[in-house]
Amino acid sequence: MKRRDEVLVGLFLTLGIVVLVLGSIWLARGGLSSGYPLHANFAWGQNLKQGQPVLLAGISVGYIDDVELTDDGFLATTFRIENGRKIPRSSTATVVPVGIFGDVAIGLNPAGPGGPAYSPGDTVPTGVAPPTVADLMSRADSIAVTVQAMTMSLQQELVAAGGFRDLRATIANTQRLTAQLAVIAAEQNRNISRVMASVERSANAVDSAKIGATLEN
Template identity: 35%
Template sequence: MTKKTLEMSVGVFMLLGFAAFVYLALQLGEVPFLKNNDSYIIRAEFDNVAGVKKGASVQVAGVVVGDVADVRLGDREVAILALRLENGVKVPTDSIASVKSQGIIGDKYIQLSLGGDEENIDPGGVIVETESSLDIESLISKFAFGSAQ
């Protein structure tokens, strides 16, 4: 093998290695403009979403079917969550979104309880029925100071 052939082989090997590295970095980094559009967004309004963060999981029957894409405060002083769901997940209009906790002090997530309606919420639609986060600190203080009923 000549010196020129060896240098050419090493160059091609380095280019292929660099291309593979770039491909893996983009795939693992989940660059939004390169991802397949295999999800859609629906919104849910809550009175209280204490502890729910962007990226929290959205689950149906304990199976992760999406994540929280955005958390913001709405006009009527309600928390609005944008839920990014997989395309295969159909959410009937009578479904309920609840803020739940993984264990006693675990991370918060959104639990979807799917309803039985034949009509589904369209992408960009809003879940009407929601159950807000349970504030354990306020419950303990109410119980400790005797104002719990």
């Protein structure tokens, strides 16, 4: 008798947990108010599943009702919007990440508030999704690989191929050329100074009186 009671209690507890879980899922999907359907087509590999939320400007307004694979490379998605919620026709649909465990949702992004709204059964055009953490990490990895390749190439050119040695030789040659040019410039300055001094002495040696007499004759 006692054993049978324990089994019955366990069955009722299990049944209660199942009902609670199913009821939570049912309520999350709209409960008695199933809402009206809208459609959108996304590329394969978007990790969309039935029951995931639909967000309007970050606010939950519905859930994904059905996802079907098509032969032309799209996920034909049907989602239901809560009755009383209006989705502006300027909205586009994108797949947005929610949480850190790979969960996603459909994000409806209107260009602005108000305006005409989608009617039940309309197809919402898809927009450009914001970059995810995985995308940013992939770009960071790509940049790191590029920097590493550039570093290795620079090391190959400057170290293995004797680039540093050639650079030092070029600097030394430039310094020697600069010194030679300085010597030539100093020598030219001395020559000019000697010529100017000679001209000045010659001018002083000329007798101004003789020059005047010559001019009178």
